[in-house]
Amino acid sequence: xxHDQPPRPATAHRAHSLKGHVRLPGDKSISHRSMMFGGLASxxxxxxxxxxGEDVLRTADAMRAFGARIERTVGDDGGAxxxxxxxxxxxxxxxxxxxDFGNAGTGARLVMGLAGxxxxxxxxxxxxxxxxxxxxxxxxxxxxxxxxxxxxxxGDRMPITLRGPRFAAPITYxxxxxxxxxxxxxxxxxxxxxxxxxxxEPVMTRDHTEKxxxxxxxxLDVETDATGVRTIRIEGQGxxxxxxxxxPGDPSSAGFxxxxxxxxxxxxxxxxxxxxxxxxxxxxxxxxxxxxxxxxLNPRQAGGEDVADLRVRGSHLRGVVVPxxxxxxxxxEYPVLAVAASFAEGETVMDGLDExxxxxxxxxxxxxxxxxxxxxxxxxxxxxxxxxxxxxGKGLGGGTVATHLDHRIAMSFLVMGLAAxxxxxxxxxxxxxTSFPEFMGLMADLGAxxxxxxxxx
Ligand code: S3P
Numbered sequence: 339x340x341h342d343q344p345p346r347p348a349t350a351h352r353a354h355s356l357k358g359h360v361r362l363p364g365d366k367s368i369s370h371r372s373m374m375f376g377g378l379a380s381x382x383x384x385x386x387x388x389x390x391g392e393d394v395l396r397t398a399d400a401m402r403a404f405g406a407r408i409e410r411t412v413g414d415d416g417g418a419x420x421x422x423x424x425x426x427x428x429x430x431x432x433x434x435x436x437x438d439f440g441n442a443g444t445g446a447r448l449v450m451g452l453a454g455x456x457x458x459x460x461x462x463x464x465x466x467x468x469x470x471x472x473x474x475x476x477x478x479x480x481x482x483x484x485x486x487x488x489x490x491x492x493g494d495r496m497p498i499t500l501r502g503p504r505f506a507a508p509i510t511y512x513x514x515x516x517x518x519x520x521x522x523x524x525x526x527x528x529x530x531x532x533x534x535x536x537x538x539e540p541v542m543t544r545d546h547t548e549k550x551x552x553x554x555x556x557x558l559d560v561e562t563d564a565t566g567v568r569t570i571r572i573e574g575q576g577x578x579x580x581x582x583x584x585x586p587g588d589p590s591s592a593g594f595x596x597x598x599x600x601x602x603x604x605x606x607x608x609x610x611x612x613x614x615x616x617x618x619x620x621x622x623x624x625x626x627x628x629x630x631x632x633x634x635l636n637p638r639q640a641g642g643e644d645v646a647d648l649r650v651r652g653s654h655l656r657g658v659v660v661p662x663x664x665x666x667x668x669x670x671e672y673p674v675l676a677v678a679a680s681f682a683e684g685e686t687v688m689d690g691l692d693e694x695x696x697x698x699x700x701x702x703x704x705x706x707x708x709x710x711x712x713x714x715x716x717x718x719x720x721x722x723x724x725x726x727x728x729x730x731g732k733g734l735g736g737g738t739v740a741t742h743l744d745h746r747i748a749m750s751f752l753v754m755g756l757a758a759x760x761x762x763x764x765x766x767x768x769x770x771x772t773s774f775p776e777f778m779g780l781m782a783d784l785g786a787x788x789x790x791x792x793x794x795x
Contacts, residue, residue, distance in 0.1 A: 343768060345765055345766035345768060346766055346767050346768050346790055347738075347763060347764060347765050347766060347767070347790070348748075348752060348763065348764055348767045348778075348788055348789065348790040349755065349761050349762070349763040349764075349788070349789050349790075350751075350752040350753070350754070350755025350756050350761060350762050350763075350786065350787070350788045351755060351756070351761045351787040351788070351789070352731075352735075352755070352756065352757065352758065352759065352760075352761070353598075353602045353756040353757070353785055353786050353787060354602075354604070354785065355602055355603065355604035355605045355606075355652065355785065356595070356598055356599050356602050356605040356606075356607055356756070356784040356785050356786060357605065357606055357607065357784060357785060358607060358608075358783055358784045358785070359607070359608045359609075359610060360595055360607065360608070360609050360610065360780050360783070360784065361587065361610045361611060362587030362588055362591050362592055362609065362610070362611065362612065363389045363390070363391065363587070363588060363591060363774060363775070363776055364387040364388050364389040364585030364586070364587065364588060365389065365546075365585055365586055365587065365588040365589070365590075365613050366389050366391065366393060366394065366444070366588055366590065366591075366773050367444065367518070367544055367546050368546050368550070368583070368585045368586070368613070368643075369385075369388050369389040369391075369394040369585055370393070370394055370397050370442075370444050370445055370448065371448070371522075371546055371547060371550050372385045372388060372420075372422075372550075372583045372585060373385075373388075373394060373397045373398045373401050373408070373420075373422070374397060374401060374448060374449065374452055374526070375550055375551065375554050375578065375581075376401075376406070376408075376420075376422035376424055376580065376581070376583075377398075377401030377402075377404065377406030377408065377422055377424050377425065378401075378406075378424050378425065378426075378427055378430070378452065378529070378578060379424040379426070379427070379554050379555075379578035379579055379580045379581070380424060380425075380426040380427070380577060380578065380579050380580065381423075381424065381579050381580035382421060382422065382423055382424075382580040383421075383422040383424060383580040383581050383582070383583065384413075384419055384420070384421055384422075384580075384582050384583070385419070385420040385422065385582075385583045385584075385585060386413055386417060386418070386419050386420075386583070386584050386585070387417075387584050387585035387586065387587075388418065388420050388585050389585065389588060389773070390410075390418070390775065391771060391772050391773045391774065391775055392440055392441065392442075392771050392772045392775075393439075393440060393441060393442035393444070393445055393772045393773060394442075394445075396438065396439050396440045396442050396445050397439075397442065397445040397449065398420075399437070399438075400433075400437045400439070400445065400449050401422075403431075403433035403434070403435065403437055404425060404430040404431055404433060404453065405425040405429070405430060405431035406422060406423065406424050406425055407422070407423040408420065408421070408422045408423075409421050422580070423580075424578075424580060426577075426578075427529055427530070427575065427576065427577060427578045428530055428575055430452070430453055430456055430458075431458075432456075432458035432459065432460070433460055433461075436461035436462070436463045436497065437449065437460065437461065437462055437463070438463045438464065439462060439463070439464045439468060440464060440465050440468065440772065441464065441465050441467055441468055441698060441743065441745070441769060441772045442464070442468065442772065443468060443471055443519065443697075443698070444519055446462050446464055446468060446473070446496070447473070447475075447476045447519040447520070447522075447523050448519060448522050448523055448526060448547075449462070450462060450473070450476050450477070450480065450498070450500065450523055451476060451480065451522065451523030451524060451525070451526035451527040452523075452526040452527070452529070452530075453500070453502075454480045454483075454485045454500045454502055454523075454527055455480070455483055455484070455485060455502040455503070455506035455527045455530045455531055456502045456530060457501075457502050457503065457504050458501070458502065459488065459499055459500070459501050460499070460500050460501075461489070461497060461498070461499040461500075462496055462497065462498045462499075462500070463496055463497045464496050465743065466743060467698050467699065467742065467743035467744065468496060468698075469491070469495055469496045469497070470495065471495070471496075471696055471697075471698075472493065472494060472495065472696055473490070473494045473495060473496060473498055474493070474494035475514075475515065475517065475519075475520050476519070476520055476523045477490070477494050477498070477500075479509060479511045479520070479523070479524045479527070480500070480523070480527060482507070482509045482511070483503075483506045483507050483508070483509055483527055483531060483535075484502070484503035484505075484506050484507050485500055485501070485502050485503065485506070485527075486500070486501045486502075486503075487499070487500060488500065488501050502530075505532065506527065506530060506531040506532075507531070508528065508531050508532065508533040508534055508535045508536075508574065509524070509535060509536070510535075510536040510537075510538065511524050511535075511536070511537055511538065512537075512538040512540065513537060513538065513539050513540070515692070515693060516540075516541040516543050516665065516666045516669075516693065517543060517693065518543035518544040518545075518546075518547070518666075521537050521539055521543060521547065521570070522547040524537050525537055525547055525548070525551065525558070525570065525572050526547070528572040528574050529551075529556065529572065529574055529575075529576075529578075530574060530575065531574040531575070532574055532575055533573070533574060534571050534572065534573050534574070535571070535572050535574060536569060536570065536571050536572075537569075537570045537572075538567065538568070538569050538570075539567070539568040539569075539570065540567050541566075541663070541666055542562075542566065542568055542617060542666065543617060543666045544615065544617040544618060544666075544667075545560075545615070545617055546615075548560055548570060549642060549643075550583075551572070551578075553581055553583075553642060554578040554579065554580075554581055555576070555577060555578050555579050556572060556573075556576060556578060557572065557573040557576050558570065558571065558572045558573075559571055583641060584640055584641045585641075586611055586612070586613040586640055586641065586643055586645045587609070587610065587611040587612045587613060587645075588612075588613065588773075588774075589612050589613050589614070589615075589618045589619065589621070589622070590618070590670045590671060590746075590773070591773065591774045591777075592609050592612045592648065593621050593670075593671045593674045593675075594674060594749045594750070594752075594753050594774070594777065594781070595607055595609055595650075595780065595781065595784060596609060596621075596622075596625070596632070596648065596650050597625070597674045597675075597677060597678045597753050598753045598756050598757070598781065598784070598786065599650040599651065599652065599784075600625060600630045600631070600632075600650060600651075600652060600653045600655065600678060601652070601655075601677075601678065601681050601731070601753070601756065601757035602652055602756055602757050603652045604652050605650070605651060605652040605784075606649070606650070606651050606652075607649075607650050607784055608635075608647055608648070608649050608650075609647065609648045609650065610647045611640075611645055611647065612645065612646055612647065612648055613643055613644070613645060614634070614637065614643075614644040614645060614646050615643055615644055616644075616667065617666065617667050618667060618668075619667060619668075620664045620665070620666075620667035620668025620671065621668045621671035621674070621675060622634075622648070623664070624658065624660055624664070624668065624675060625655070625675075625678060627658050628655040628656055628657070628658050628678065628679075628682055628686070629653055629654060629655050629656050630650070630653045630655060630678075631650065631651040631652075631653045632648055632649070632650050633648065633649040633650075634646045634647075634648060635647040635648065635649055654683070654729065655678060655679075655681060655682035655683070655727070655729075656682055656683050656684055657679060657682045657683060657684035657685045657686040657687075657725070657726075657727055658686055658687075659686075659687045660675070660686070660687065660688045660689070662689045662690025663690070665690045665691065665693070669693055669694070670697075670746060672688060672691060672694055672701065672702075672705065672723070673701055673704075673705045673746050673747055673750035674746070674749070674750040674753060675688065676688070676705045676709060676716075676723060676725055676750070677750050677751065677753055677754045679725035679727050680709060680712075680714040680716075680725055680727050680728065680731075680734060680754065681727050681728065681729060681730070681731050681734075681757055682725075682727035682729065683727060683729050684726070684727065685724060685725070685726050685727075686724070686725045686727065687722070687723075687724050688722060688723045688724070688725075689719075689721065689722040690721060690722075691721045691722060691723060692720075692721040694721075695721075697744070697746075698742075698743060698744040698745065698746070698747075698769075699741070699742035699743065699744035699747060700742075701744065701746070701747065702718060702721075702723060703718065704739075704740065704741070704742050704744060704747045705723065705747065705750070706718035706723060707739075707740065708737070708739035708740070708747065708750075708751050708754075709725065710737075711737030711738065711739055712734055712735050712736060712737040712739070712751070712754060712758060712762055713733050713734050713735065713736065713737070714726075714727075714728075714734060731757045731758040731759050732759055733759055734754070734758040734759055734760070735754070735755060735758030735759055735760030735761055735762045736758075736760035736761070736762075737762060737763070738763040738764070738765060739751040739762065739763065739764045739765065740765055741764050741765055741766045741767075741769065743766070743769050744769060745769040745770050745771075745772050745773050745774065746773075747764070748764045748766065748767050748769060748770055749770060749774065749777055751764050752764060752767075752781075752788055755788070756781075756786050756787075756788075767790060778790070
């Protein structure tokens with residue numbers, strides 16, 4: 339695993355223009371869920387377009403440890419097709435070893451929900467980044483359902499061992515923070531619980547769990563009141579049956595070539611097959627408000643999701659105030675938005691960023707330090723970031739950014755280096771493989787010059 343290897347720094351140099359078509363790897367959220375729900379459902383699930391990043395492969399290993407059979411095959415079109423023979427809802431086996439989720443918060447937290455209510459012991463471990471992240475947000479509702487936490491590090495951190503009760507109790511749970519992971523963990527715990535488990539979600543977050551579970555045959559319904567509060571009910575112990583899933587391209591990964599193309603003058607890039615679920619499109623909307631030339635082409639439906647291609651051209655950006663209520667729909671995109679803001683005319687204000695403090699790193703601090711190291715004028719608040727941009731990137735760059743085992747910090751600052759006057763270095767790129775293994779090759783195909791240790795100038 340990458341955290342055992344020595345770090346691999348890289349440096350991004352100013353690009354002339356970026357041109358071409360890119361096809362993104364599959365969406366990480368949907369890929370994780372495909373493995374989990376396919377591994378749980380009765381019968382066979384076939385998945386194309388899966389993100390074959392380390393995070394998702396860890397989830398696949400966990401599902402194998404619960405008894406699912408998962409194989410990578412070659413589909414009729416020559417592309418990879420993952421074939422999953424699931425165990426059946428309620429029939430997960432006790433894993434013989436601790437489950438190592440590496441860097442993946444989504445894998446760890448959702449599987450805690452999926453397996454936590456089983457009358458068996460399951461141990462969860464992860465890398466240095468994941469071991470620092472708070473798990474109490476998932477353990478608290480699980481405790482209410484009768485799950486015992488046999489082992490946890492201080493502050494409910496991993497390694498964690500769970501033991502479910504003989505019969506889990508259904509609960510009604512109001513999610514205290516805007517988190518799709520917490521919502522999903524409770525719903526998945528509800529799958530193995532007699533009766534109806536209810537999740538109240540005051541602020542809507544990505545809804546892949548709800549949509550996909552319905553596709554697998556779960557009895558789940560959602561009511562949204564006049565103020566936007568969602569009540570999600572799931573009836574436990576029903577049958578789930580295997581599905582065919584075509585995973586659309588990841589809009590969070592799209593953010594990197596997208597912002598790069600906006601910032602490098604003269605660029606024109608088409609990003610194909612991007613998931614356009616409205617709970618995920620906050621970055622595109624914000625960049626359009628900043629004056630970004632982003633055309634949405636060929637909008638269509640694929641596998642129950644909105645999908646489109648994006649044509650992006652080099653643009654003059656202007657600072658904006660990003661409404662805090664937009665945060666859940668772009669929560670993973672603030673690092674790359676902060677980079678875009680560094681090149682915009684005027685000030686960009688981002689607020690409502692509390693959740694950024696508990697991502698793969700303290701992303702708010704990591705972004706602010708990275709910006710400062712590269713000459714960007716910014717102010718970090720407790721839950722906010724204000725960036726005063728320099729159009730053309732004049733005077734920007736020249737710094738080395740500490741990535742703190744965070745893939746999105748690494749990719750965001752490499753994007754900065756493509757447009758800044760001076761090169762930008764990051765101290766490690768290994769973690770990029772957790773979510774976007776193709777990043778370096780794909781950016782090079784567009785004309786980006788990113789040198790790593792082996793090709794350093
Ligand atoms: C995810 C939810 C978000 C997001 C993460 C993926 C998911 O986390 O940051 O990358 O797939 O449910 P939170 O639920 O902690 O906001």
